[in-house]
Amino acid sequence: MDTFILLKSISKHIALDAEEEKYLKSILLPMKMQQNEFIEATGEVTRYFINVNEGCLMTYYTDSEANDHVLQFATAGWWTGDLNSFTNGEASIYSTKALTDSKVLLIPKIQMDELLERYPKFEKYFRIIFQNSLITHQQRILRNLSMSAEGRYQYFLKKYPTLEQFVPQKHIASYLGITPEFLSKVRRKLMEK
Amino acid sequence: MDTFILLKSISKHIALDAEEEKYLKSILLPMKMQQNEFIEATGEVTRYFINVNEGCLMTYYTDSEANDHVLQFATAGWWTGDLNSFTNGEASIYSTKALTDSKVLLIPKIQMDELLERYPKFEKYFRIIFQNSLITHQQRILRNLSMSAEGRYQYFLKKYPTLEQFVPQKHIASYLGITPEFLSKVRRKLMEK
DNA sequence: TGTATTCCTTAAACTGGTTCAAGCAATCCT
DNA sequence: AGGATTGCTTGAACCAGTTTAAGGAATACA
Numbered sequence: 001m002d003t004f005i006l007l008k009s010i011s012k013h014i015a016l017d018a019e020e021e022k023y024l025k026s027i028l029l030p031m032k033m034q035q036n037e038f039i040e041a042t043g044e045v046t047r048y049f050i051n052v053n054e055g056c057l058m059t060y061y062t063d064s065e066a067n068d069h070v071l072q073f074a075t076a077g078w079w080t081g082d083l084n085s086f087t088n089g090e091a092s093i094y095s096t097k098a099l100t101d102s103k104v105l106l107i108p109k110i111q112m113d114e115l116l117e118r119y120p121k122f123e124k125y126f127r128i129i130f131q132n133s134l135i136t137h138q139q140r141i142l143r144n145l146s147m148s149a150e151g152r153y154q155y156f157l158k159k160y161p162t163l164e165q166f167v168p169q170k171h172i173a174s175y176l177g178i179t180p181e182f183l184s185k186v187r188r189k190l191m192e193k
Numbered sequence: 194m195d196t197f198i199l200l201k202s203i204s205k206h207i208a209l210d211a212e213e214e215k216y217l218k219s220i221l222l223p224m225k226m227q228q229n230e231f232i233e234a235t236g237e238v239t240r241y242f243i244n245v246n247e248g249c250l251m252t253y254y255t256d257s258e259a260n261d262h263v264l265q266f267a268t269a270g271w272w273t274g275d276l277n278s279f280t281n282g283e284a285s286i287y288s289t290k291a292l293t294d295s296k297v298l299l300i301p302k303i304q305m306d307e308l309l310e311r312y313p314k315f316e317k318y319f320r321i322i323f324q325n326s327l328i329t330h331q332q333r334i335l336r337n338l339s340m341s342a343e344g345r346y347q348y349f350l351k352k353y354p355t356l357e358q359f360v361p362q363k364h365i366a367s368y369l370g371i372t373p374e375f376l377s378k379v380r381r382k383l384m385e386k
Numbered sequence: 387t388g389t390a391t392t393c394c395t396t397a398a399a400c401t402g403g404t405t406c407a408a409g410c411a412a413t414c415c416t
Numbered sequence: 417a418g419g420a421t422t423g424c425t426t427g428a429a430c431c432a433g434t435t436t437a438a439g440g441a442a443t444a445c446a
Contacts, residue, residue: 135280185396
């Protein structure tokens with residue numbers, strides 16, 4: 001794995017010269033993950049910002065009644081992890097695990113800070129990444145406020161048609177903010193239509 | 194209004210020299226708004242990114258049944274507006290209006306692009322702004338997924354104690370994702386405790 | 387190959403939150 | 417000052433989504 005999806009996605013926003021690319025590669029930690037393997041766990045300070053190169057990860061919060069709530073599914077090219085813990089050094093409230101066998105690239109916090117300081121060009125890259133992510137989060141909030149569970153599920157299918165094939169339905173239900181039982185009903189209703 | 198809150202907040206993240214500060218000031222459009230005055234309206238492409246200097250603005254989405262859904266309240270120092278429309282040139286689905294008499298600073302889209310190009314230092318500033326905003330949006334999604342309406346209201350009171358005094362309750366209800374009638378019940382229940 | 391575990395579904399009872407309708411208080415407009 | 421509009425509350429009926437419980441299919445594992 002020498003040509004990372006990450007490099008392609010970066011090149012859409014900024015142009016790296018040989019030195020910058022070399023430096024970036026030198027700080028990325030490639031890692032293979034098996035299905036159901038965890039990379040960051042609740043309670044600890046997140047050490048890495050995670051870029052998915054292959055496969056699919058899930059970041060979720062487990063509440064006091066042991067219910068999981070999915071913050072994000074991340075497929076190839078996406079960044080994930082607990083951004084708050086990574087940024088502010090607070091204990092993480094999320095867990096991140098692989099839903100399929102996956103390959104990820106990790107950037108340790110210190111290296112990330114150094115990257116931004118040494119090559120400010122990356123400030124632009126992450127400004128764009130965070131800006132776009134903020135927009136999609138705003139849209140998700142609006143959908144949660146204004147649409148029914150059925151509507152949200154249909155939107156999900158349309159937006160992420162591939163995810164349904166390998167993400168267990170209970171996680172999709174959790175992402176949508178409903179119970180697996182109710183998702184089951186919604187699905188039957190849509191089948192009958 | 195010569196010393197803007199914005200400048201103070203910028204100086205927390207990056208240090209501007211005289212030229213940069215002068216340039217920034219030259220592209221900011223100060224504007225006074227009266228209560229209930231609109232600054233951006235649904236259907237048009239957003240022209241400005243908005244920084245609140247004084248007062249309080251609200252950005253909200255009106256759905257097909259004419260129900261409002263509040264995306265954000267913005268008080269002094271906050272950025273607001275339709276980031277998607279501003280960034281991608283799509284028609285806006287939000288309206289932004291003043292909840293109190295307010296003073297705002299506007300950055301037109303073209304000037305914003307030029308600012309970032311000319312003084313890349315601002316890439317860092319907006320990277321941090323968007324990163325922090327993304328974190329709070331993630332937290333809001335999690336609260337909507339995992340907490341009851343009562344819990345969300347109590348969190349709101351704790352987090353934004355001053356807002357309650359001048360934001361109509363129906364807007365708070367909308368922000369929380371419930372009806373004004375139900376917020377009324379929640380409030381009564383909390384009073385009786 | 388059998389047995390445990392996990393996932394999905396179904397159904398009945400339930401509840402958190404909505405809808406509809408009405409009344410009252412406050413502000414706005416003239 | 418009076419009439420209209422807007423905002424908050426209350427209550428009763430209602431509904432979208434939850435809870436609880438159980439059974440069946442698929443995968444994992446010894």
